[in-house]
Amino acid sequence: MALKIYNSLTRQKEVFEPINAPYVGMYVCGPTVSGESHLGHARPFITFDVLYRYLLHLGYKVRYVRNITDAGHFEEEGKVAEDKITSKAILEKLEPMELVQKYTHLYHWAMDQFNNLPPSIEPTATGHIIEQIEMIKKIMTDGFAYEANGSVYFDVIKYNEVYSKKNQPYGILSGRNLEDQLDTTRELDNQDEKKNKVDFALWKKAPVEHIMRWQSPWGEGFPGWHIECSAMATKYLGKKFDIHGGGMDLQFPHHECEIAQSTVCNHELPARYWVHNNMITINGRKMGKSYNNVVKLSELFDGSHPILTQAYSPMTVRFFILQSQYRGTLDFSNEALQASEKALRRLMDAYEWLKAQSFTSEKKSTDASLDQQLKTWVNELPEFMEDDLNTAKVVANLFEMVPVINSLKDKHITAEAVSGATWQLVQAQLTLFIEQVLGIKVESGVNKKQLNGVIHLLIDIRKEAKAKKDFATSDKIRNQLLEMGIQIKDEKDGEVSFTFS
RNA sequence: UGUCAUGUGGCCGAGUGGCGAGGCAAGGGUCAGCAAAACCCUUAACGAUGGUUCAAAUCCAUCUAUGACAGCCA
Incomplete structure (x- = not known):
């Protein structure tokens, strides 16, 4: 029997066949480290950890790439153009990279708690600004992106025109057609820079107050939301790789945009199998700040x-x-x-x-x-x-x-x-x-409080034994605890203390 | 409003048209000083209405409810 996985691209279960067996390339969208990971993050990372583990079990040599988004993106594209990480940093009076580091550590801690295997490569967006700029330049050269006032946008309409003829329209992954979106996309303010409202940013001009900024051919700015994954996946897995994973909410627009960008640059669809995990709801509701039900992993x-x-x-x-x-x-x-x-x-x-x-x-x-x-x-x-x-x-x-x-x-x-x-x-x-x-490890159900309770109980029994001059029992308790690395000590005042060695 | 999903017993969830997964909860029993655990047994569901079929939770249609996406999100 062969491994079958559901491919969002073809909307059916398919037998998994690596492009270049026994090697398998897998890219999974990682977290934005502008805040602590929550329950919703647990699902994709556990899901893809199990896929990773199973592929390894089948004998594949898997390169598992999972990025860390540390560059921050616009909260509301076009409108505020504010960098999520920067704005939070000001609130917390931390340097942006200090904040990134803090939440990266917390994220790694949580992944470790879940017994998720570390990915083979964990690239960061800020570490790949050059690759992203190069990719944008290439897209512009090919005529699928344009500059406007220091920002660069991807020309979705043009892409769709050209690639529809190659059976690869914009919307191939999510099953949306562009006409519908043109009709229904909400009118956001301040979109004059874009030729069309469906266009998305590849590079964004940094406002003066923006701390995270990089020099580019179009002035100082920062990369758009989607380009990092395309750039890093291409760099570490090549133009075409086996599996691209992530949460279902990323299917559109994030993965759709990734496909468009990578296809223009590399002239082929980036991944063969697109795998999406579904969402976690809380008491039937989606997790979201407005519902006040976002449960952080530490909580x-x-x-x-x-x-x-x-x-x-x-x-x-x-x-x-x-x-x-x-x-x-x-x-x-x-x-x-x-x-x-x-x-x-x-x-x-x-x-x-x-x-x-x-x-x-x-x-x-x-x-x-x-x-x-x-x-x-x-x-x-x-x-x-x-x-x-x-x-x-x-x-x-x-x-x-x-x-x-x-x-x-x-x-x-x-x-x-x-x-x-x-x-x-x-x-x-x-x-x-x-x-x-499944990656389930044996958890010790005993916590420190329980353990202390047990030791105190043994101390009491030992006291009773000593009172009855039953030194065999009292010595047995002391010596066996010592063997386990717990030393009990009779204090001068008659109290008993203990230490863990 | 558009696009796409989903609706399975008290709760969570599998289900490839054909003897009702599994977990938790509930009831009864075995064991047992009490309790717990364990084991055995039991109860109970397929959103609604039509249709296809010898046979539908499973396929089709309509309706209804909920959710997701369309702006950030795993």
Whole structure:
């Protein structure tokens, strides 16, 4: 069976065939580091992490490029032309790059919490200004962009005229036609610079107060929103690469514009497979500032957002996301997260127990149908992954096996019911799919507060033992704690303290 | 308003026309000093109305509700 993924470009599931096997190039749009990452960011990065992991598992040599947008773009194109990062920096009295650094660190921290593998290359927009300028120059030379008052715009109408004849109209990815947009695009103020309202900026002239600015053939300014991804993808993955990923909200206009830019420069569609994850909603609503329901990842992990009734661990959130297929919307609620938390614990308890067992392959099975059923569940795991990353089905099968494992643990079934070889297969495949493919790691459920409580309890028991002159017990507690790296010390005043070594 | 999606049991979510995924919750039972866990069993859904079909959650049409995009957004 071969890996099939849904290609937004062709609107169907397609068998994945790399251009240049075993090499695979994958580009995923990363975050704008003008603020802290929120729950919405978690989905694409976890989704594409799983795709990355699965491609690696299949034996591909993957170059995974995920950018960091640190240049800031216009909040409202044409109207205010204000740099998001700069404006926030003034509010916080931080240098723009200081702010970028701060949020980049926080973003990396969150990615690490989720157990996402780092990408192969993580280029920044500000590190590729030259490449972006070169690309814009090329687009202008070919006549698909024009300068107006120090800014450069992409000529969408002209592009559409020329490339419609080559079966590649503007709107090829999003399924929009240009005529509709010309009719319905809202009239924004101050658009006189553009020949047409559908045109988008490649380079923007920097207003005097703008801190982030670079010298260009058109004066001082900063790059437009879309050009960075085209420039960096081309630089690191070539003119044509395998997979381009991102959130569904980026499909239009961002990815559409990327296609137009790259096509003009490189004379071909930049990527073969366009993969888009769907959005996360909160209690049925989209996350957005106006709804006051944007949950930052740090708030999610410590439960500090008012919408949350408790904290949720990174693995709970990861598991929650993987319980659905990436192309559907996923509704977040406390109830749903709590369900995931409990479910994950049950799954991992069973898995960890099984992992610690040893089986000998000589043992024959006494329950052939159960033996066969386990093999079937395990063998279906790759099939589900290869059907457009149906992690929901993978998880469902994992849960089918939990009662069997627990029955073995509680001796409701005998160890001989299933052959040793099958148990070994189950062990190996569960490790592969839970840890490697889904990227779920064992979380220690014990926090410091609980641990301290336990130590105090042991200290109390030791005190009681000493009072009864049961020194065997008291020494056992002290010595074994010491072996675990916890040293308890009897103070002169009779109090007991402890330190972790 | 345009474009595109979506509507599955109390909640979250899979579903490739043909014996009702899975998780959480709920009810009953086994086990058990109590509790928890675990195991077994049970309940329950396919937005509405038509249509195609031997057979539809699944295909078609209309309606309805919700959402996304069209300006930033994962």
